[in-house]
Amino acid sequence: MFMNADTRLQAARAEMAATYDLAPSAAAMRDTTAIYARVARVIPAADWMIHAPYVRAINALKGIKDATILAHNYMTPEIFHGVADVAGDSLQLAIEATKVPQQVIIQCGVHFMAETSKILNPSKTVLIPDSRAGCSLAASITADDIATLRAQYPGAPVVSYVNTTAAVKAASDICCTSSNAVQIVDAMDGDTVIMTPDGYLARNVAKQTKKRIVWWEGACIVHERFTPEEIRAYREADPTIAIIAHPECPPNVVAEADFTGSTAAMINWVRKNKPAKVVMVTECSMSDNVAAELPEVEFVRPCNICPHMKRITLENILWALHSGTEEVTVAEHLIAPARAAVEKMIALSAKG
Ligand code: 13P
Ligand code: SF4
Numbered sequence: 001m002f003m004n005a006d007t008r009l010q011a012a013r014a015e016m017a018a019t020y021d022l023a024p025s026a027a028a029m030r031d032t033t034a035i036y037a038r039v040a041r042v043i044p045a046a047d048w049m050i051h052a053p054y055v056r057a058i059n060a061l062k063g064i065k066d067a068t069i070l071a072h073n074y075m076t077p078e079i080f081h082g083v084a085d086v087a088g089d090s091l092q093l094a095i096e097a098t099k100v101p102q103q104v105i106i107q108c109g110v111h112f113m114a115e116t117s118k119i120l121n122p123s124k125t126v127l128i129p130d131s132r133a134g135c136s137l138a139a140s141i142t143a144d145d146i147a148t149l150r151a152q153y154p155g156a157p158v159v160s161y162v163n164t165t166a167a168v169k170a171a172s173d174i175c176c177t178s179s180n181a182v183q184i185v186d187a188m189d190g191d192t193v194i195m196t197p198d199g200y201l202a203r204n205v206a207k208q209t210k211k212r213i214v215w216w217e218g219a220c221i222v223h224e225r226f227t228p229e230e231i232r233a234y235r236e237a238d239p240t241i242a243i244i245a246h247p248e249c250p251p252n253v254v255a256e257a258d259f260t261g262s263t264a265a266m267i268n269w270v271r272k273n274k275p276a277k278v279v280m281v282t283e284c285s286m287s288d289n290v291a292a293e294l295p296e297v298e299f300v301r302p303c304n305i306c307p308h309m310k311r312i313t314l315e316n317i318l319w320a321l322h323s324g325t326e327e328v329t330v331a332e333h334l335i336a337p338a339r340a341a342v343e344k345m346i347a348l349s350a351k352g
Contacts (some may be wrong), residue, residue, distance in 0.1 A: 012319050019322065020057040028052035038081045041295060042288045048078075054314035055082040056137075057274040061321045067127075068102040068310060069317070070117065072109035073263040074283040074309040077292055079108055083317060087289075089264035090116075090175040092160045095346055097121060105322055109327070110308045112138045114328040115166045126328040128335045129316035133308045137163040140218030141197035143171040149194050153214055156192040158340070159184055163220075164197060166330045170337035172196070173198045175345040178247050179262035179341065182208045186349055204254050222283050222306045223248035231256040234279050234300060241300065243273035253281060283309065 003011065016022060029036070032052045036043075038283060043051070055078065062069065070093050070282070071084035080087050086096045090113065097105060097117040104125045108115035113133055114128040146158055159181070160172035171176055176184040176195075182205050185193050195202035195212045197218030206213040226249050233257070234241055244258035253344050254260050259269050266280055267290050277298040280287050284303040291299045320326065330338065 005191040012323070016318060016322060018055070020318070021086065022053045022057065024105065026060065029169055030320070031056050035082050039077045039292045042077050042292045049079040049167050051082065051314055054318055056324055058314065058318050058321060063105055063323050066102050067104035067106055068069045069106045069108055070096060072113060072309065073267065073286050073289065075108050075312060076285050076307055077288045079096055079312065079317065080289045081292060083314070084108065089096060089177065089179055089262040090262055091179045091262065091349060094120065094162065094338060094342060106317060108312045112136045112163055112165060115330055116162060116342060118328050118330050119166060122335050125324070127204040127320045128326055128328050129313070131326045132309040133311040135163050135308055136147045136221040137161060137218045138165055139199050141168055141216055143167040146171040146196065146215065149196070149216070153192055153194055156190060156194045156214070157188040158194045158196065159188065160196045161198050161201060165311070166334045166338045169341045170334040172341050175341045177262060179265055180345065180349045181205045184345060184348055185209050185211055185213065198248055200250050202206060203251045204260070220248040222251065222304045224320060225304050226281050227251045228252040228256050230302065231281065233343065236254050238277060240276065242278040244269055244278065244280055270294065
């Protein structure tokens with residue numbers, strides 16, 4: 001029988017309610033006391049009442065299903081602190097995906113991240129709680145576009161951000177992430193390097209390398225919204241504030257920052273430096289995740305949300321574990337070349 005998305009959601013909810021104890025309760029609060037202690041600064045108790053039964057059910061089900069949860073730093077705190085087995089930036093998640101012993105990987109992040117896990121683990125089951133979780137960067141370029149760029153710049157190596165589809169990775173020479181882009185570009189042969197699909201990341205890298213960089217004009221819908229005027233206003237309001245930015249931001253925003261790095265590098269910078277006040281110029285949830293553990297740091301929070309990342313919820317994580325959906329597949333012919341591009345990146349990154 002055909003079921004539309006609404007009917008499927010209702011059916012999934014009914015099945016979960018019949019199987020797990022998902023009503024807010026004192027028992028669920030008690031069973032998750034230790035976890036709540038980690039997020040109490042950023043999640044009110046009334047909200048945790050709703051989350052607690054899901055957190056409890058998910059953590060109990062992981063072992064039964066031989067599953068592990070890999071979560072990006074942009075997940076909301078109840079996911080990041082409540083159910084993730086590994087949390088990290090894109091590079092860390094790709095590396096961890098090659099190490100986890102479990103047969104099932106639940107990717108709490110966007111679709112290209114789940115594809116990367118599948119590419120690195122073709123024999124494992126990779127599930128994404130909502131397969132509509134896309135990415136404006138991944139959507140901005142196709143494998144045909146890579147062929148066009150190669151024709152325009154013959155012989156130039158193609159370095160593609162991991163925020164790309166498996167088909168684009170397969171058409172590229174090597175991948176990079178925000179944490180290793182300069183290192184990867186510097187390691188390429190020749191004077192000219194093609195970087196796709198993030199035009200801002202490419203411009204930011206171009207300032208740190210002797211290579212001539214040519215780029216694709218993709219952009220992250222979260223980071224492209226920040227402006228230098230907005231960042232300067234934070235500094236004017238409090239000259240002692242620390243400003244740290246992600247390299248997907250426009251270069252004139254990065255120029256205003258005290259530090260620029262991947263999401264993991266930004267978190268580590270705050271953990272290490274413990275500024276009295278900080279603004280993390282990136283996706284909104286990350287400040288909540290770090291604020292939960294650092295009461296001594298005041299976070300100024302411009303809230304730019306990634307609508308794709310926010311598609312992942314405790315409810316659909318539980319459903320993914322329960323039902324074994326939605327499974328991420330990668331076409332057989334793409335796996336080997338896409339994997340080569342990702343593995344080359346991991347190997348180069350490891351050289352430091
Ligand atoms: P990193 O976590 O690798 O810095 O990437 C940020 C991002 O936008 C992922 O979608
Ligand atoms: Fe893509 Fe930007 Fe969302 Fe990351 S934050 S998934 S780069 S749209």
